[in-house]
Amino acid sequence: MSKVLMKGNEAVAKAAIEAGCKYFFGYPITPQNEIPEYMSRELPKIGGVFLQAESEVAAINMVYGAAGAGVRVMTSSSSPGIALKQEGISYIAGAELPAVIVNMMRGGPGLGGIQPSQADYFMCTRGGGNGDYRHVVYAPATLQEAVDMTMEAFEVADFYRIPVMVLGDGMIGQMMEPVEFRQPAKRQLEEKTWASVGTKMERKPNVINSLYLDAKELEDHNIRLEEKYNTIIKNETRHENYKTEDADIVFVAYGTTARIAKNAADALREEGIKAGVLRPITLWPFPERAFDELNCKAILTVEMSMGQMIEDVKLSVNGRLPVHFVGRSGGMVPEPKLIVEKAKEILGGAQ
Template sequence: MEKVLMKGNEAIGAAAIKAGCRYFFGYPITPQNEVPEYMAKELPKHGGVFLQAESEVAAINMVYGAAGAGARVMTSSSSPGLALKQEGLTYIAACELPCLVVNVVRGGPGLGGIQPAQSDYYQATRGGGNGDYKLIVLAPASLQELTDMVQEAFDLADYYRNPVMVLADGMIGQMMEPVAFGEIPQWTLPEKNWATTGTDGDRAPNVINSLFLAPEELEALNIRLQAKYQTIKANETRCEIYQLEDAEIVFTAYGTTARIVKNAIKILKAEGIKAGLIRPMTLWPFPEAAYQALPKTVKCILSVEMSCGQMVDDVRLAVESKVPVAFYGRSGGMIPTVDDIVAEAKQLLGR
C-alpha cells in the first residue's frame, strides 16, 4: 500500500475527506492551523464546504446545524478554542447528533503556550460542558493511527449518534510521518431518519432540541443517554498491552508520551528491569479491565503524562488500590525525556 509523507494536521484533513466529511467549520488557533488550511484548499475539490467562522462559538454551532441535517461534519481546534466550544458540544450530545471534534492540545491553563501538552484530559473525558454527557474520546500515538482513527470516528459517531473527539497533542499535529490511506472496516450504519432534511409533506417534521422543561422528560433523556454510554463501554473500549508479562513496573501513558515510554522500557529491560505498558487508545471509555488484570509480578504502576496529573486519577480508580500508582509528568509544553522516565522508574523500584 502506497504511503505518503504528511504532517499530522494535514493527515487529519485528508482522512476526514476520505471518510466522507463534506463540511468543516472552524477558527484558527495554533498548533492545529494546518487542519483548516488543508480543508480550505482540498474540501471544495470534493464538493464540500469549508467555512472559517467568526469565532469558536459560532463554529461549533454551525457543526450543530450541519449534524442535525445528517451531514458528515467536523471541527478542529486547540485547548482554549475547545473550551469555547463546550456549550455547543453539550447541546450536540444531548440531541444525539454525530460529528467529529479534533483537539490538537497545547499547554495551559489559560492561553498558555503553543507547545504540546496532554492537559485537556479532564476536559475531554469529563465533558467540559454542563450535564451528564460523554464524548467518545480517541487518543492516537502515531500518524497512521491518527488517520485510521479519524476515518473510523465518523462511523462511530453515526452508529452511536454521539460526538467523537480525537485528542492529539501538539506533537501529533506537527510531526511528519508516512501514512497510508487504506480501507478501514466498514460499519453497518443506521438510516438517519431523525435528520432535519425537509419533509415534502411525506412525514411529520423532525424536531431536534435539547430543552426539556418537564423534569420527567429530561430524566428520560438522561436515562437513555446513560444506557447508550454503557453500550459504548461494552463495545468500544480499546487499549494496547505492551510487554506486560512478568513486569515489575507497569507504565501507563497515551499518545506520543507512550512512544517515549516504550524507549524507556527498552533501556530498563537492557538493565534487567522488567517493564511493560498499558496504553489507552480510548480515553473514554477508559480501559479499566486492563488495569484489573495485572500480572502478580507487578510492584507498581507509573502514569506518565504531559500534564500535572489527570489520567492518573482514572488509573487509580481502575486499579482499586491493588498496587501503588505513582505519577510522573511535565507540563506547560515540556516533554518527558526517556532518561527522566528511566530514573523515575528506578527510584520507585528502589534501584
Template sequence: MGKILMKGNEAIGAAAIKAGCKYFFGYPITPQNELPEFMSRELPKLGGVFVQAESEVSAINMIYGAAGSGVRTMTSSSSPGLALKQEGISYIAGAELPCVIVNISRGGPGLGGIQPSQADYYMCTRGGGNGDYRHVVYAPATLQEAVDLTMEAFDIADYYRNPVIILADGMTGQMMEPVEFKETTKRDMPAKDWAATGTEEKRDPNIINSLFLDPVELEQHNFKLDKKYKAIEEKEVRCEMYKMEDAELVMVAYGTTSRIVKNAIDALREENIKVGLLRPITLWPFPNREFTELPSSTKALLTVEMSMGQMIDDVKIANEGRLPVHFYGRAGGMIPTPEAIIEKAKEILGGAK
C-alpha cells in the same frame, strides 16, 4: 495507494475527507492551523463546504446545524478554542448528533503557550459543558493511528449518534510521518431517519433539540443517553499492552508520551529491569477492565503525562487500590525524556524491593 509522507494536521484532514466528511467549520488557532487550511483547499474540490467562522462558539453551533441535517461534519481547534466550544458540545450530545471534533492540544491554563501538552484530559474525558453527557475520546500515538482513528471516529459518531473527540497534542499535529489510507471495515449503520432534511417525503417534521422542560421527560432522556454510554463502555474500549508479560512496573501513558515511554522501557529491559506499558487508546471509555488483568508480577503503576497529572485519577479508579500508583509528568509544553522516566522507574522499583 502506498504510504505518503504528511504532516499530522493534514493527515487528519485527509483521513476525514476519505471518511466522507463534507462540511468543516472552524476558527484558526496554533498548533492546529494546517488542518483547517488543508480542508479549505481540499473540501471545495469534492463539492464540500469549508467555513471559517467568526469564533469558536459560532463554529461549534454551525456543526450542530450541519450534523442535524445528517451529513458528516467536523471541527478542529486547540485547547483554549476547544474550551469555548464546550457549551455547544453539550448541546450536540444532548441532541444526539454525530460529529468529529479534533483537539490538537497545547500548554495551559488560559492562553498558555503553543507547545504540546496533555492538560486537556479532564476537559475532553469529563466534558466541560453542563449536564450528564459523555463523548468517545481517541488518543492516537502515531500519525498512522491518527489517520485510522479519524476514519473510525466518523463511523462511531454515526453509529451511536454522539460526538467523538480526537485528542492529540501539538507534536502529533506538527510532526511528519509516512501514512497509508487503508480501506476500513464498515459497520452496518442505522438509518438517519432522525435528520432534519425537509419533509418532501410527506413525513412528520424531525425536530433537533436538547431542551426538555418537563423534568420527567428530561430524566427519561438522560436514562436513554446513559444506556448508550454503557453500550459504548462495553464495546468500544481500545488499549495497547507493550512488554507486559512479566512486568514488575507498569507504566500508563497515552498519545505521543507513550512513544517516549516505550523508549524508556526498551532501555530498562536491556538492563533486565522488567517494565511494561498499558496504553489507553480510548481515554473514554477508559480501559478499566485491563487493570484487573495485570500480570501477577506487577508491584506498582507509574502514570506518565505531559500534564500535572490528570489521567492519574482514572488510573486510580481502575486500579481500585490494588497497587501503589506513582506519577511523573512535565507541564506547560515541556516534554518528558526517556532518561527522566528511567530514573523514576528505578527509584520506584528500588523502593519496592
C-alpha cells in the same frame, strides 16, 4: 496501498475527507492550523463546504446545524478553542447528533503556549459542558493511528449518534510520518430518518433539540443516554499492552507520551529491570478492566501534564497496586531518562 509522507494535521484532514466529511467549520489557533488550511483548499474541489467562523462558539454551533441535517461534519481546534466549544458539544450530545471534533492540545491553563501538552484530559474525558453526557475520545500515538482513528470516528459517531473526539498533542499535529488511507470496517448504519432536511410534504418535520421542560421526560432521556454510553463502554473500549506480562513496573501513558514510555521500558529491560507499558487508546471509555490483568509491583503514570489521567488509573487499580506519577508541563516533553530514573527510584524504594 502505497504510503505517503505527510504532516499530522494534513493527514487528519485528508483522512476526514476520505471518510466522507464534506463540511468543516472552524477558527484558527496554533498548533492545528494546517487542518483548516487543508480543508479550505480541498473541500471545494469535492463540492464540500469550508467556513471560517467568526469564533469557536460560532463554529461548533455550525457543526450542530450540519450534524442535525445528517451530513458528516468536523471541526478542529486546540485547547482554549475546544474550551469555548464545550457548550456546543454538550448540545450536540444532548440532541444525539454525530460529529467529529479534533483537539491538538497545547500548554495551559488559559492561553498558555503553543507547545505540545496533554493537559486537556479532564476537559475532554469528563465533558467540559453541562449535564450528564459523554463522548468517545480517541488518543492516537502515531500519525497512522491519527488517520485510522479519524476515519473510524465518523463511523462511530454515526453508529451511536454521538460526538467523537480525536485527541492529540501538538506533536501529533506537527510531526511527519508515512501514512496510508485505509477505509475502516463499515458499520451497519441506519438511514438518518431523524435528520432535519425538509419534509417534501411527506411527513411531519423533524425537530432537533435538547430541551426537555418536563423533568421526568428529561430524566428518561438521560437514562436512555446512559444505556447507550454503557453499550459504548462494552463495545468500544481499546488499549494496548506492551511487555506487561512479566513486568515489575508498568508505565501508563497515552498518545506520543506512550512512545516515550516504550523507549524507557526498553532501556530498563536492557539493564535487567522488567518494565512494560499499558496504553489507553480510548480515553473514554477508559480501559479500566485492563488493569485487572496486571501482576506488577507498581504502576507509574506518565503524562505531559501535572497529572490528570492518574485519577482514572487510581480508580481502575482501586488500591490493589501503588500508583506513582511523573510528567512535564507547560509544553515540556518528558524524556525517557526522566521515566527511567523515576522507575528505579520506585523499585529501589520498594526493595
